[in-house]
Amino acid sequence: MDKNLDDIFNFDKVADDCVKCGKCIPVCTIHNVNADEVTSPRGFIDLLGAYKRGHLELDQTAKDIFESCFLCTNCVDACPKDIPTDMIIEQVRSDIAQKFGIAWYKKAFFLLLRHRWMNDVAFKLGWTFQTCGFKIKAETNSMNARVSLPILKTDRILPSLSKTSFLNSHEENINNGGKRKVAVFIGCLANYNYVDIGESLLEILAALGIDAFLAKDQKCCSAPAYFTGDFDTVDSNAKHNIAYFESFSRDVEAIIVPEATCSAMLKIDYEHYFHDDPAWKARAQSVQRKIFMATEWLQHHTDLEQLLASKKKDTKIVTYHDPCHARKMQGIHKEPRNLIRQNYKIVEMSDPNVCCGFGGVTMQSEKYHFAKAAGIPKAAMIRDTKADVVSAECSACRMQINASMGYADVKTIFKNPIELIAEALRN
Ligand code: SF4
Numbered sequence: 001m002d003k004n005l006d007d008i009f010n011f012d013k014v015a016d017d018c019v020k021c022g023k024c025i026p027v028c029t030i031h032n033v034n035a036d037e038v039t040s041p042r043g044f045i046d047l048l049g050a051y052k053r054g055h056l057e058l059d060q061t062a063k064d065i066f067e068s069c070f071l072c073t074n075c076v077d078a079c080p081k082d083i084p085t086d087m088i089i090e091q092v093r094s095d096i097a098q099k100f101g102i103a104w105y106k107k108a109f110f111l112l113l114r115h116r117w118m119n120d121v122a123f124k125l126g127w128t129f130q131t132c133g134f135k136i137k138a139e140t141n142s143m144n145a146r147v148s149l150p151i152l153k154t155d156r157i158l159p160s161l162s163k164t165s166f167l168n169s170h171e172e173n174i175n176n177g178g179k180r181k182v183a184v185f186i187g188c189l190a191n192y193n194y195v196d197i198g199e200s201l202l203e204i205l206a207a208l209g210i211d212a213f214l215a216k217d218q219k220c221c222s223a224p225a226y227f228t229g230d231f232d233t234v235d236s237n238a239k240h241n242i243a244y245f246e247s248f249s250r251d252v253e254a255i256i257v258p259e260a261t262c263s264a265m266l267k268i269d270y271e272h273y274f275h276d277d278p279a280w281k282a283r284a285q286s287v288q289r290k291i292f293m294a295t296e297w298l299q300h301h302t303d304l305e306q307l308l309a310s311k312k313k314d315t316k317i318v319t320y321h322d323p324c325h326a327r328k329m330q331g332i333h334k335e336p337r338n339l340i341r342q343n344y345k346i347v348e349m350s351d352p353n354v355c356c357g358f359g360g361v362t363m364q365s366e367k368y369h370f371a372k373a374a375g376i377p378k379a380a381m382i383r384d385t386k387a388d389v390v391s392a393e394c395s396a397c398r399m400q401i402n403a404s405m406g407y408a409d410v411k412t413i414f415k416n417p418i419e420l421i422a423e424a425l426r427n
């Protein structure tokens, strides 16, 4: 990213930078499922410029258009002018939230994300009653509603809940010899739904003799709220997390995150969010130096690769999907593959860098028809590999890819690379 943040958020000027070359259009996730110029990066940029110059009213049609972007950043990668369409849309969604308000169910969800104890209670209740309302598929940590509701049809595949959250299953400090120590930021989906990710990460740290600090006062990184324009929740959670990280960051080598979206939010988007608040921006920049995706840190700062090389080969074939928030935002794509290939054969899908189509809370609720359509090519390319396992270090991708594979009857199983690595260490 060449532009500085002040230039980016002066976005009527950014709109002038667009040379209308159209290089962003063929790679655009929403344009590929809704082939209309207004739902393309070039169209978004034109409309955003008009809005900022006061030539476009933020009405229901404009709201609908700006909420159609998946924030996948494909266009940023392709753009010769480095135009950060995703970041500008994130900003305008805050204006949308202020003008139109936020739907009641999103407000309720974001309220939970602000209060860990409420989240714990809500997810415990959810686990207790989930079998009444949903059919559970344990092998994929998924479930379908038994009865169709207006916003939840019976064919919709969602992640199932775990009995006890990852953070509530362990002591805060786990001693593996006292020589090295990292903190773990787990992310909400891995804390409440895909708990094997955290368990696997602890197994890996134990095998490497690295102490783990589970940082139990962590709050949701607030990415779901950021992408929906609920900046009050972002403000509250980001300030809490930054102050909390400052309180222990001298005691740990790193804060490791087995999740692409959470790590990108903590490492990159907090700084963007505080672009006009110099004091908090400096604090966000200071803590971001300690934040790493889990495979990134394990590959570059430990002997895990050599340890895995000494273990048995597994016959499973793995294909790796690149989460947008890992490869495009953080440049991380070699690290998980280097670790996985020590014990598994990797067969690449035709385009691992194509967005899975998750798209955030709005895309997963009122615009789900777009997310469902965007997931079809990813499921097809996974089927073509004939892989036993599809892997990605992102639980939002997992939720979306599990659903897309379920609709297409693809039998490949999803695992985070951290789970595959822990499995290899057990052999
Ligand atoms: S972020 Fe993705 S969906 Fe949004 S305009 Fe860019 S390519 Fe299209």
Ligand code: SF4
Binding pocket: 017, 018, 019, 020, 021, 022, 023, 024, 025, 041, 042, 045, 078, 079, 080, 081, 082, 083
């Ligand atoms: S690639 Fe960049 S410069 Fe070209 S049309 Fe898209 S946003 Fe404009």
